[in-house]
Amino acid sequence: MLKRARARPRALVPHDVTPAASSIRALRLQALLRVPALLSPTKHSSPPRTLCFLVEMAAQEVDAQPSDTLTTLKTESETLKSKLEEERAKLHDVELHQVAEKIEALGQFVMKTRRTLKGHGNKVLCMDWCKDKRRIVSSSQEHAVTMPCTWVMACAYAPSGCAVACGGLDNKCSVYPLSLDKNENLAAKKKSVAMHTNYLSACCFTNSDMQILTSSGDGTCALWDVESGQMLQSFHGHAADVLCLDLAPSETGNTFVSGGCDKKACVWDLRTGQCVQSFETHESDINSVRYYPSGDAFASGSDDATCRLYDLRADREVAIYSKESIIFGASSVDFSLSGRLLFGGYNDYTINVWDVLKGTRVSILFGHENRVSTLRVSPDGTAFCSGSWDHTLRVSGKHFLIQCKRIKHCDESLSVCLSVSRSGPECCLNLFLTFIGAAGIEETADSNSVLSAVEYMIRTDCSASTSSSNRHSHSVRRAWYYGMALDGFYGSNSRSVLVCVYERV
Amino acid sequence: MSNNSAGGMMSLQKSVKQLRFEAGIRRIKVSQAAADLKTFCLQNAHKDPLLMGVPSSDNPFRPPKSCALF
Numbered sequence: 001m002l003k004r005a006r007a008r009p010r011a012l013v014p015h016d017v018t019p020a021a022s023s024i025r026a027l028r029l030q031a032l033l034r035v036p037a038l039l040s041p042t043k044h045s046s047p048p049r050t051l052c053f054l055v056e057m058a059a060q061e062v063d064a065q066p067s068d069t070l071t072t073l074k075t076e077s078e079t080l081k082s083k084l085e086e087e088r089a090k091l092h093d094v095e096l097h098q099v100a101e102k103i104e105a106l107g108q109f110v111m112k113t114r115r116t117l118k119g120h121g122n123k124v125l126c127m128d129w130c131k132d133k134r135r136i137v138s139s140s141q142e143h144a145v146t147m148p149c150t151w152v153m154a155c156a157y158a159p160s161g162c163a164v165a166c167g168g169l170d171n172k173c174s175v176y177p178l179s180l181d182k183n184e185n186l187a188a189k190k191k192s193v194a195m196h197t198n199y200l201s202a203c204c205f206t207n208s209d210m211q212i213l214t215s216s217g218d219g220t221c222a223l224w225d226v227e228s229g230q231m232l233q234s235f236h237g238h239a240a241d242v243l244c245l246d247l248a249p250s251e252t253g254n255t256f257v258s259g260g261c262d263k264k265a266c267v268w269d270l271r272t273g274q275c276v277q278s279f280e281t282h283e284s285d286i287n288s289v290r291y292y293p294s295g296d297a298f299a300s301g302s303d304d305a306t307c308r309l310y311d312l313r314a315d316r317e318v319a320i321y322s323k324e325s326i327i328f329g330a331s332s333v334d335f336s337l338s339g340r341l342l343f344g345g346y347n348d349y350t351i352n353v354w355d356v357l358k359g360t361r362v363s364i365l366f367g368h369e370n371r372v373s374t375l376r377v378s379p380d381g382t383a384f385c386s387g388s389w390d391h392t393l394r395v396s397g398k399h400f401l402i403q404c405k406r407i408k409h410c411d412e413s414l415s416v417c418l419s420v421s422r423s424g425p426e427c428c429l430n431l432f433l434t435f436i437g438a439a440g441i442e443e444t445a446d447s448n449s450v451l452s453a454v455e456y457m458i459r460t461d462c463s464a465s466t467s468s469s470n471r472h473s474h475s476v477r478r479a480w481y482y483g484m485a486l487d488g489f490y491g492s493n494s495r496s497v498l499v500c501v502y503e504r505v
Numbered sequence: 506m507s508n509n510s511a512g513g514m515m516s517l518q519k520s521v522k523q524l525r526f527e528a529g530i531r532r533i534k535v536s537q538a539a540a541d542l543k544t545f546c547l548q549n550a551h552k553d554p555l556l557m558g559v560p561s562s563d564n565p566f567r568p569p570k571s572c573a574l575f
Binding site for chain 2 (some may be wrong): 010070073074076077080084087088091092093094095096098101103106155238274275276278279281292293294296297313314315316320336337339340341346356357377381382383384460
């Protein structure tokens, strides 16, 4: 039972973002992108919608004690911080790994290559898992949805499977409905939903298609109504760019966690906008946060080369996953279904698998030829997919590894986002993988055109085989885009959102 | 737009308020929290394909059999 402040408008300072930190991040982005002129991080000629809203709210002020002076406030701030540390320390009676001592250690994590698939030729930027199980089609360039003047940094798949949201350096999050009609110009149907004053770092649909949660380089997160584009709630508290967010599993209530360049991870109440807990133990930017499957904890991956586990009920960090030999930042983390394993993708091209309870490393996976930028476990827990700057996506699991090489369409890659769509009630082990032939994409058996690729519908009990030339009239359970099943998509730095289908092999 | 000291005050007031709020939340002992995490892991371990692997018949990535498409 948390003591909550009465919900009331928060006093707002228009720029909570420390200009220095934000500029540094923007400069880093610029350097990586080699883009001549980047958007100025803090200034806009006309105040965007969000700022207007914020200024209105600031007008309704809250208590400012007349006796408050800078010094008394600073002292109180220090006292409170030490009190917080004390309170947390009092309950720190044991370490997680001590509690886990008696548990059997995990066996070796074995990975075998089942098939190597050739894909397209470029860096993977973002990817979304298929909803039911299956496919992510990769489309050829002309079938891609183009977002002019932007690098796609964030992507998310709507729970219904009928839309995708993405955004990046355009400071916006746009939603694209997915359509069955292959002649439809999807780019034209795009709806701009979120507007920030800096790049969009992450986005996520809440439990419905109607609301999107976004985080941005402007230091804020916000909840938006998709239909009207209106901001429903904003979340202020980070002192620098917010780089990642994750929604709590639906059973555990209306909260989400965000991580930022201020080294802080914050847990927020979706309804009130209040930051309910914050954790500041990382030593550098937090690149990725992910809830533990039970919702009682979350993990974070950071540029300080560690991943950490924070328990929400104990209100503290309970484990650090690090090794002296790991000196590169972790870009992306995710849990296995039971929460026993934590997968971390690192900038040294590896994936480290950690035993969450014991704090030890179970396995290290090599194979990527450049930094691993994104990593997600599939909804049914059978595999995880890692995307990398080496232009590939690799899907790995207990008995297999499938590597899709050379994703086309991308010129450069800044970041990869992997968004996992919620699994439907038929969640099962039918996860597949194959690249369907399309321009620039080769399948190991044959080269197929996109259209004929579309034509083979893989049933759950079959493996892929050569395409037939007949159209199937089986039930289309997913939306199709240019004739391709859209159970997932990935976005790239070539300013397009691509739809990529993986079929089971 | 407020001047520096006023802006600094407001931000400090905000952070003090936030700290007061956070200091007041209820916490449980790490031993209890850790025990719960452990229980959750162990209870769900059998359902975790990445931990347990899957029987060959269910393995979607088993070596492909031929299949007729119609």
